[in-house]
């Protein structure tokens with residue numbers, strides 16, 4: 098049997114990490130809720146399995162998403178992950194084919210050259226050595242990029258690399274040492290025996306020409322084994338834990354498990370899956386427009402992993418969802434942040450090393466005591482019976498032009514409607530939710546739900562994307578919820594609205610809560626194309642920007658908000674549009690203050706385009722009669 | 732004793748020095764814009780809650796700064812955090828954070844709330 102003491106560190110590390118990964122996975126599985134357990138079982142033994150394997154190959158090894166968004170950074174991740182994978186795969190094949198036995202212990206493959214120094218002189222063997230050298234060169238090229246990135250983060254396109262802790266540093270150093278020490282160990286051995294291919298062979302003969310290669314090789318084999326062992330043992334304490342965790346995440350996600358609104362095992366899995374790649378930092382406008390560089394999702398994930406009180410980080414965020422959209426691991430960053438907001442301030446606790454290896458179920462100790470209901474003073478009213486409810490929302494009341502345009506459109510369309518909050522209504526509840534006060538928000542939701550339910554309406558139209566999102570997601574109502582852009586589009590398609598073409602150039606700004614938040618991208622643009630010439634911007638759809646005025650951020654100052662708004666307005670008016678269009682009252686208000694271009698909601702543009710005779714005709718018809726009659730009964 | 736309809740009224744001045752400014756301090760430390768409020772009342776004029784009740788953020792600002800915390804604690808719960816006030820405030824006070832911090836402070840330091 099081939100054996101040498103230098104393989105011991107590697108063997109310890111390897112068996113440790115394998116056992117550890119199994120134990121951790123079992124404990125995560127045990128922490129999942131019952132339905133999630135069933136989902137995962139079904140996913141693992143069902144169709145989702147193939148999907149997961151494919152995703153693991155494309156994302157965990159090739160890193161396709163990072164490659165797409167940032168080719169150089171993607172290459173770096175790919176060369177390390179995929180290269181290492183290939184090295185292990187072909188190393189195992191090599192050991193199996195050319196080694197003394199079949200089915201070898203892992204160390205035989207990893208240290209093949211040490212045990213078979215004569216291997217690779219000619220023919221097929223030489224071709225295989227060439228392949229192995231090629232893979233090693235591939236990894237080393239990525240490693241060079243990684244080292245450069247650490248010291249000057251501009252090179253790979255990322256502006257900020259995430260800050261490291263001590264243990265991360267040790268793990269990182271051992272990771273960096275793995276491949277150079279392998280290169281040197283193999284080169285010295287090759288140099289001593291005159292084997293090796295273009296990389297190890299050439300380097301080996303050069304080194305052997307002035308150094309005692311035979312003696313030099315052995316320490317480097319030790320170093321190779323030690324750095325592997327150290328890396329494996331420290332892995333659970335560092336961000337590299339994301340490597341095994343991501344596999345679990347991919348299976349769980351493909352089985353249909355979602356974050357939901359309760360903290361649980363899936364939250365933890367996602368938090369450990371973050372690779373600190375920094376793509377979220379680059380995507381964040383607080384970073385590149387407002388100079389806030391410590392609150393991005395990578396830092397939130399890290400803070401939670403380290404059991405810190407992350408409340409300041411959690412609340413200093415626009416909840417724009419840009420990072421969520423771009424995260425290559427597909428972590429549900431916005432729902433995770435909402436969970437941290439709900440927990441509010443938490444108790445910080447230092448963990449011992451043992452606790453770090455085996456963190457108990459992460460408890461978020463909330464500091465919020467139960468208080469009396471806050472809105473018991475709200476009186477229930479009797480709304481008029483109607484088909485369609487128009488709910489303007491608080492923000493729309495601050496932008497009367499939108500409200501008036503919507504009234505014009507509703508009148509022109511001839512539908513039977515009721516302006517629910519004409520005299521000012523109760524807030525929809527989402528601002529409270531964004532502040533982590535769900536219980537209070539529920540009170541408002543119940544109040545509004547009653548009103549809507551009593552009105553007998555089948556459709557509710559809102560002008561505010563914030564309201565739209567909460568009506569759609571958190572009101573359990575049996576009515577169709579439409580944002581006014583969708584409503585107007587329906588009206589146009591039905592032919593209830595006759596519009597002129599305005600000869601205007603328009604750029605459209607997608608509001609976060611409507612676009613990324615609710616998936617409504619096309620309707621507003623379709624409406625605009627009906628009445629004006631729509632220009633393209635550099636920030637369309639999923640890549641749209643946040644205006645900066647978001648109610649999601651509880652912390653930033655008005656100056657920082659306007660810095661963001663100015664950057665956004667500058668970007669979007671690059672094509673010199675006549676109008677900067679949006680479909681949110683809050684975006685309108687924020688952007689108007691930041692540009693000299695006219696900023697208008699799509700409802701205003703549509704109202705301008707309504708064929709006037711049609712309005713007159715409709716106004717003469719008894720459109721509001723029913724509503725008036727009901728009012729009269731009251 | 733003969734009552735002539737005169738009486739010596741009790742002193743009506745408020746001794747501000749006896750009030751605790753702890754809550755106001757807690758807020759302004761974490762949200763510096765709390766200090767720049769000029770008590771203009773724009774926030775109260777637009778307020779969603781103010782539309783239904785006599786709730787006034789301007790009043791609460793004044794009371795907090797004076798350390799008259801009790802009525803603030805009772806009333807601050809009524810705010811819906813809708814954010815209209817933030818948009819109209821001429822001084823750029825981050826009113827939603829002021830309200831949130833005040834609520835937090837009352838929970839953390841119940842003793843100061845009198």
Ligand code: SF4
Pocket residue numbers: 370371372373374375376377378394395398423424425426427428430
């Ligand atoms: S959260 Fe996603 S994008 Fe951000 S560092 Fe982690 S893996 Fe990268």
Ligand code: SF4
Pocket residue numbers: 377380381382383392393394413414415416417418419420421
């Ligand atoms: S949601 Fe938006 S503001 Fe918040 S961290 Fe992500 S990109 Fe930044």
Ligand code: SF4
Pocket residue numbers: 489490491492493523524525526527528561563564812813814
């Ligand atoms: S979400 Fe905003 S605009 Fe809509 S009702 Fe609530 S506070 Fe008003």
Ligand code: SF4
Pocket residue numbers: 767768769770771772773774775788789792819820821822823824826
């Ligand atoms: S609007 Fe602003 S400055 Fe005026 S009272 Fe309210 S918070 Fe103070």
Ligand code: SF4
Pocket residue numbers: 774777778779780781788809810811812813814815816817826827830
């Ligand atoms: S956030 Fe509160 S104080 Fe401000 S307008 Fe809304 S309800 Fe009134």
